[in-house]
Amino acid sequence: MLMKRPAFLAFGAVRMPTARMRRRRAAGGFAMIEVLVTLVILVFGLLGLAGISARINAAEMESYQRVQALLLLQDMADRLNANRKVADCYSNATTGVQVGVGYTGTPACTNPTGNAQGNAQQNAQAVSDLSLWDAALKGSAEVNGTKIGAMIGAVGCVIRLDPTASGLAAADVVYLVTVSWQGLTPTAAPVTAAGRPGPCGKGLYGNEALHRIVTTTIQIGTLTP
Template identity: 30%
Template sequence: MMKIGLNSFHGLQACKHGKGFTLIEILVTMFILAIGLLGLAGLTTEGMKNNQGAYLRTQASILAYDMVDRIRANKDQAAGYQGFSTVGAATKLPSCVSSTSGCTAADRVTADLVEWTRQVQGVGSGVAMLPGGQGRIMFDGTGLIYTITIQWQETGREGDAGEVVAGDNSYTVRFTL
């Protein structure tokens, strides 16, 4: 037979009373878990907004440098590109684009501007690269500097101190020929 000493008996009783969690402990744990999950959801949402903003800035960069390359490729007709805006611009491709003889250098300016407008506005593809996209080409004759600006509509986001970040929906490239 096995003898149970007095110390062993008190140990069994202490173990009996210390089993399991109380309802209060479970509720506190659930509350802490819920707060953590809400914080994680907020971080995920903010991360998705930032990723979308980065995607749109990348698209704007691609569109701006596309026009830079078009102007540089048709350097002799560069003056024809200045002062252009995609707002209200024609989106019908000129006939020289589909012609087997191609476009003259002067016609290429029109074709480039129409193709660029179609890309910025998403005409013909069914998907706009930039929501509410607008493009503008300016020329500063004193410094011989071309400025290409792309703007789009983007959901506002807050900065670190809660202020609304403004001007985050514009991309500008300056270059000379």
């Protein structure tokens, strides 16, 4: 049997691609495009997941800070309620007291007027309460050195409200306790009620839209025989 010899192209001749070769090249090109499109979609998906994760972390941090602020607010409200005889020591009468981040002084009961009729032991207790509150606001509750104490830029204020400006009766003795801190996402600047002083911590955080506060009021009754 005679074997058919393969045909050889002349030197310098160009072999034209067959239809099968063209189809293979086209299929390979489309596959490469599909891979690139898939990679682009995957990258955008990962970026979206990263953005969602960042928002979730920020929301969790905001929630954690608010919970800590409410605990610190209730802590001072309980301390003041338990030592009502010298309530003015907690606010330095009508001057107001601000402790926490940025405060470097030592709390003192230097102006016990109004309803502050207690004894030296009660005055000392008020000073101790303010000192402990100041330390808690600065994060003294940290565990094993990890920074999980209070909020960012935590500040606490105790103010005795002016009855006339606040629309209260002249005999009313009302204290405004506030805890202030810095949030992570801009929202809206805090607004106080008419006749009350500006919000605790105002101007400490740059953008007031990052300023967060929680407040409570404590009224000290005036007992008559």
